[in-house]
Amino acid sequence: MSEKMFGRVALIGIGLIGSSLARALRRDSPETEIIACARRGETLAAVQRLGIADATNHDPAQAAAGADLVVVATPLSAYAEIGERIAPMLKDGAILSDVGSVKQAVIRDLQPHVPREVHFVPGHPVAGTEHSGPESGFAELFRDRWCILTPPPETASEPVTAVGRMWESFGMHVVTMSADHHDKVLAMTSHLPHLIAYTIVGTATNLEESLKSEVIEFSASGFRDFTRIAASDPVMWRDIFLNNREAVLEIVQRFTEDLTALQRAIRWGEGDKLQELFTRTRAIRRSIIEAKQA
Amino acid sequence: MSEKMFGRVALIGIGLIGSSLARALRRDSPETEIIACARRGETLAAVQRLGIADATNHDPAQAAAGADLVVVATPLSAYAEIGERIAPMLKDGAILSDVGSVKQAVIRDLQPHVPREVHFVPGHPVAGTEHSGPESGFAELFRDRWCILTPPPETASEPVTAVGRMWESFGMHVVTMSADHHDKVLAMTSHLPHLIAYTIVGTATNLEESLKSEVIEFSASGFRDFTRIAASDPVMWRDIFLNNREAVLEIVQRFTEDLTALQRAIRWGEGDKLQELFTRTRAIRRSIIEAKQA
Numbered sequence: 040m041s042e043k044m045f046g047r048v049a050l051i052g053i054g055l056i057g058s059s060l061a062r063a064l065r066r067d068s069p070e071t072e073i074i075a076c077a078r079r080g081e082t083l084a085a086v087q088r089l090g091i092a093d094a095t096n097h098d099p100a101q102a103a104a105g106a107d108l109v110v111v112a113t114p115l116s117a118y119a120e121i122g123e124r125i126a127p128m129l130k131d132g133a134i135l136s137d138v139g140s141v142k143q144a145v146i147r148d149l150q151p152h153v154p155r156e157v158h159f160v161p162g163h164p165v166a167g168t169e170h171s172g173p174e175s176g177f178a179e180l181f182r183d184r185w186c187i188l189t190p191p192p193e194t195a196s197e198p199v200t201a202v203g204r205m206w207e208s209f210g211m212h213v214v215t216m217s218a219d220h221h222d223k224v225l226a227m228t229s230h231l232p233h234l235i236a237y238t239i240v241g242t243a244t245n246l247e248e249s250l251k252s253e254v255i256e257f258s259a260s261g262f263r264d265f266t267r268i269a270a271s272d273p274v275m276w277r278d279i280f281l282n283n284r285e286a287v288l289e290i291v292q293r294f295t296e297d298l299t300a301l302q303r304a305i306r307w308g309e310g311d312k313l314q315e316l317f318t319r320t321r322a323i324r325r326s327i328i329e330a331k332q333a
Numbered sequence: 334m335s336e337k338m339f340g341r342v343a344l345i346g347i348g349l350i351g352s353s354l355a356r357a358l359r360r361d362s363p364e365t366e367i368i369a370c371a372r373r374g375e376t377l378a379a380v381q382r383l384g385i386a387d388a389t390n391h392d393p394a395q396a397a398a399g400a401d402l403v404v405v406a407t408p409l410s411a412y413a414e415i416g417e418r419i420a421p422m423l424k425d426g427a428i429l430s431d432v433g434s435v436k437q438a439v440i441r442d443l444q445p446h447v448p449r450e451v452h453f454v455p456g457h458p459v460a461g462t463e464h465s466g467p468e469s470g471f472a473e474l475f476r477d478r479w480c481i482l483t484p485p486p487e488t489a490s491e492p493v494t495a496v497g498r499m500w501e502s503f504g505m506h507v508v509t510m511s512a513d514h515h516d517k518v519l520a521m522t523s524h525l526p527h528l529i530a531y532t533i534v535g536t537a538t539n540l541e542e543s544l545k546s547e548v549i550e551f552s553a554s555g556f557r558d559f560t561r562i563a564a565s566d567p568v569m570w571r572d573i574f575l576n577n578r579e580a581v582l583e584i585v586q587r588f589t590e591d592l593t594a595l596q597r598a599i600r601w602g603e604g605d606k607l608q609e610l611f612t613r614t615r616a617i618r619r620s621i622i623e624a625k626q627a
Contacts, residue, residue, distance in 0.1 A: 116604075165551060169618070185550075185551050187551070220547075223544060224544060224547045224548060224551055225551075227536075227537055227540065227544070227548050227556070228537075228548050228551055228552050228555065228556040229555045229556065230555075231533060231536075231555075231556075232533060232555025232556045232558070232559055233555050234592075234595060235529055235533060235559075235592070236555065236614075237595070237610060237611055237614050238588060238591050238592045238595055239525060239526060239529060239588060240614040240617050240618075241591050241595075241610050241613065241614055242521075242525075242584070242587050242588045242591045243521055243522075243617065244613055244614070244617055245587070245591070246521065250517060250518060250521070253514075253518045254518060254521050254522050255617065255620050255621055255624055256479075256624055257459060257479050257481070257518055257519075257522055258522050258621050258624075261522065261523045261524075261525075261526025261527050261530065261562055262521070262522040262523065262525075262526045263621060264526070264558050264561075264562060265526055266614070266617055266618040266621050267558075267618065268555055268558060269611070269614035269615070269617070269618065270614065270615045270618035270619075271611075271615075273607075273608050273611035273612045273615060274608060276607070276611055277604050277607040277608040277611060278604075280599045280607055281599065281602055281604055281607070284599055284600070284602075287599060288596065288599060288600060290536070291592070291596050291599075293536050293539070294532060294533060294536045295589070295592065295593075295596075297532050297535050297536045297539070298528075298529070298532045298585070298589065299589075301528060301531070301532055301535075302582065302585050302589075305574045305575065305578055305581060305582060305585075306578070306582060308575055308578075310410075310571045310572075310575055313567075313570070313571040313574055313575070314567050314568060314571040316531060316535050317531055317563070317565075317567035317570055317571060318567045319535065319538055320530075320531050320534040320535055320538070320560070320563035320564065321563070321564045321565075321567060323534050323537065323538055323549065323560055323563070324463070324534075324560040324561065324563065324564035325564075326549050327549055327552050327557060327560050330549055330550055330552075
């Protein structure tokens with residue numbers, strides 16, 4: 040975006056996503072004033088060293104005061120307290136948004152605190168890497184990825200458009216859907232894969248010592264990919280599973296049934312069943328490549 | 334390798350691995366005569382078009398006749414018949430090797446046919462992509478990957494060294510272990526991850542139509558990685574699961590127990606258990622990066 044989109048943006052939480060947003064704003068909207076907030080002094084020191092914010096503050100209320108756009112980008116477990124603390128400081132007409140990976144829980148935790156004159160636009164830029172912290176961010180993280188906005192029915196359309204336009208200017212494809220639907224889609228595309236990756240890497244760590252060291256040494260492509268996913272931020276993912284519990288448990292149940300069926304096919308030597316599934320899954324990959332997400 | 338290592342090499346099966354081996358031989362040992370064998374005329378036509386073999390033959394016995402090194406590189410289900418057919422044509426002093434992902438089954442299917450004067454060196458270059466067929470091969474596929482040789486106790490050491498030296502010249506790190514141990518290590522590092530990836534992509538294809546199309550559209554990093562793995566060759570993987578049944582079922586059982594424990598932790602909101610595991614798995618990733626396999 041060439042025009043200055045927001046005068047002042049407060050980023051509450053400045054890890055991988057928050058710091059990538061700061062960098063993208065810096066690059067494309069240099070006149071926007073960026074306030075970064077983090078609990079730990081170490082994180083704020085890193086932000087200062089990186090020069091990705093105009094000011095830093097460990098207090099979310101002070102950071103949010105006077106901002107045109109406040110983006111919460113902490114692990115989900117901090118949202119309720121942040122909402123309570125920043126609410127009295129939000130200026131009339133401000134937009135409160137976030138980047139959390141679960142949307143019903145975000146609405147549950149933030150909405151009760153949102154003052155009448157503040158616009159609430161929950162959002163989820165579906166982008167990330169296995170790295171975390173402000174050093175790991177980069178402005179191009181959002182390029183060609185989806186951003187899902189889940190505004191409650193009460194939110195006016197202009198602020199939704201404004202937030203969407205910001206993400207679009209960073210290369211994202213912005214869509215709007217209900218928080219409930221978002222949580223189901225992400226349970227399948229992101230939360231279950233991460234749970235499985237964490238599980239399989241955990242299974243490997245529980246092997247007898249001799250086998251375990253060789254598993255690490257000879258880790259073939261399959262396992263190596265899983266370990267990358269399973270290196271994602273532990274607190275962020277703990278919070279995702281606890282806050283999207285129902286959708287995740289529902290999809291884990293389906294997955295377990297399907298795995299049990301495959302297990303049975305292997306035990307009984309039913310090669311045709313295996314081959315049929317493996318042929319179907321190959322086709323899905325093609326669909327994804329066609330949808331340009333691969 | 335600058336010297337001509339083998340006078341004539343017969344590749345029985347010329348898919349991703351076989352054709353990559355042909356390309357690597359062509360590049361590094363141009364005087365070696367390469368005979369490619371495939372069941373389908375279409376595959377042989379592709380090999381001729383690509384110019385990666387000196388001769389092609391649909392009959393494994395004729396292809397193997399007079400070769401100094403015969404490498405079986407078909408799906409595992411074809412091994413027993415190939416062994417039976419090529420055995421009478423193998424010349425004295427020839428080396429019979431292969432690239433199969435399961436080693437006990439290979440020994441079970443090939444060894445009974447190996448003539449007394451032929452050296453049997455089962456091998457597994459642990460390299461691959463989700464693509465298959467002779468067009469998908471490339472000489473650099475083997476660079477910096479492991480190659481595991483599992484010679485039976487009866488095999489003399491010189492032919493093992495000769496095969497190992499060939500793979501080393503293509504950039505592989507060659508190790509020797511028992512077939513039984515190989516099958517257990519690979520069940521964890523490669524077979525289980527593939528089974529899980531196939532399962533999860535299958536679970537997604539069984540979703541209600543509206544959710545399914547969005548799962549494809551919004552496929553986030555986790556799911557996208559799994560679809561790549563689940564796009565691997567269906568017949569090859571059917572054969573791997575059927576031929577490493579016991580080791581795979583044992584490790585699936587462990588995985589299922591671990592997943593059930595996580596499922597329970599999510600249901601009961603036991604965040605500390607989740608975070609503890611996720612922190613442990615992150616450390617494993619570091620070990621793998623240190624082992625230079627990432």
